[in-house]
Amino acid sequence: MLDFTVSHRDGEARRGLLRLRHGEVHTPIFMPVGTYGAVKGMSPSALEEVGAQIILGNTFHLWLRPGTEVIEKFGGLHGFNGWNGPILTDSGGFQVWSLAALRNISEEGVRFASPINGDRLFLTPETSMQIQTALNADVVMIFDECTPYEIKGRIIEKDEAAASMQRSLRWARRSKSAFEALNNNNALFGIVQGGMHEDLRLESAQALDDIGFHGYAIGGLSVGEPKADMQRVLAFTAPRLAPHKPRYLMGVGTPEDVVEGVHQGVDMFDCVMPTRNARNGSLFTGRGDLRLRNARYRDDSSAIDPECRCYCCRNFSRAYVHHLQRVDEMLGAQLATIHNLHFYLDIMRQMREAIEAGCFQRWREDFLKKRAEGV
Ligand SMILES: [Zn+2]
Known part of the structure; x- marks a missing residue:
């Protein structure tokens, strides 16, 4: 089902190994996001080549299209999308929460109108567990309420953040009961909420630990x-999570954010940033970010990042990828995506090695300094 061991520590940073039903994951790790079951522009073999070990799928989107009944015919998402490694699915809560105008939250769950065809739908902790079980994800996330930072320009009050966190705890208990009733033998992760308040974060973390998650x-x-x-909430929360269980920082962030997360003891990350930015012509390099569509790269014969060993940087120039993106050739988005994902996955590899060697702090300072210096 699931086994996690931490082999090395360097400060709060951890080097670990997560065993899931579809394979092993060396941590700390970044998980590319495959919203509709595919990481945009990336075949499973291309994902393997950039060093991906585990990918993320979005329950909400896959539930609407193609629908769980289709994916069930293939025995789950692995049989459908051809990715043989581990998959983590989110609970759908975040997407439903993002539909602000279209939804209605009650204790039972969230009612909303499908953004595809207007159908009236109802997502609850129980339905989220059913869908994620049908997808056969290696890591299932509990259905929670993502506490917003502000609503219509007003920063939410502490009592609102507390009420939201308490509801998420009740939904966490329902998620676990439903997950067990479905005889799901994958892993189930709890999600700490509590807004920007340390005491609420601590209460949430302790209550989830009492319920017990993988x-x-x-x-x-x-x-x-x-x-x-x-950074304040992360620095407070991460080191207070159960030391022998994997820790996952959801939806974060820039390369600097990810390095900061590892520094605070986080093991897993996901974010659309490397893939989305690639399609918009924003490329990450060890010397800062590069706006590839800028006219200055029109005839630049150097690689996107001369220090990068990805397929794109080994074979193509900035000028060529700039040209492909300017004329909207799909290869332009694909090559940029290969590079950006390789960049994220390679810094994870470098951090794993630095933690093993006991020199993570020096690596971190060096990385941040070079990135700040610019291209
Ligand atoms: Zn590259």
């Missing part, structure tokens, strides 16, 4: 709060 995620960050608040 791993713990930090939710409700990178939802519009100032960076300093995110």
Whole structure:
């Protein structure tokens, strides 16, 4: 089912091995996001080549299209999308929560109109567990309420954050009961909420630990709060999660955010940033970010990142990928995606090695300094 061991520690940073039903994951790790079951522009073999070990699928989107009854015919998402490694699915809560105008939240669950065809739908902890079981994800996330940072420009009050966190705890208990009733033998992760308040975060983390999950995620960050608040809550929460279970920071973030997360003891990350930015012509390099569509790269014969060993940087120039993106050739988005995902996965590899060697702090300072210097 699931086994997690931490082999090395360097400060709060951890080097570990997560065993899931579809394979092993070396941590810390970044998980590319495959919203509709595919990481945009990336075949499973291309994902393997950039070093992906585990990918993420979105329960909400797969539930609407193609629908769980289709994926069930293939025995789950692995049989459908051809990715043989581990898959983590989110609970659908975050997407439903993002539909602000279309939804109605009650204690039972969330009613909403399908953004595809307007059908009236109802998502609850129980239905989320049924869908994620049908998808046969290696890691299932509990159905929770993502506490917003602000509503219509007003920063939410502490009592609102507390009420939201308490509802998420009740939904966490229902999620676990439903998961067990379905005889699901994959892993189930709890999600710590509590907004920007340390005492609420601690209460949430302790209550989830009492319920008992295979791993713990930090939710409700990178939802519009100032960076300093995110870092404060992360630095408080991550080291307080169960030391022998995997820790996952949801939906975060820039390369600097990911390095900061590892520094605080987080093992798993996901974010659309590397894939989305690639399609928009924003490329990550060890010397800062590069706006590839800028006219200055029109005849630049160097690789996107001369220090990068990805398929794109080994074979193509900035000028060529710039050209492909300017004329909207799909290969332009694909090559940029290969590079950006390789960049994220390669810094994870470098961090794993630095933690093993006991030199993570020096690696971190060096990385941040070079990135800040710019291209
Ligand atoms: Zn590259």
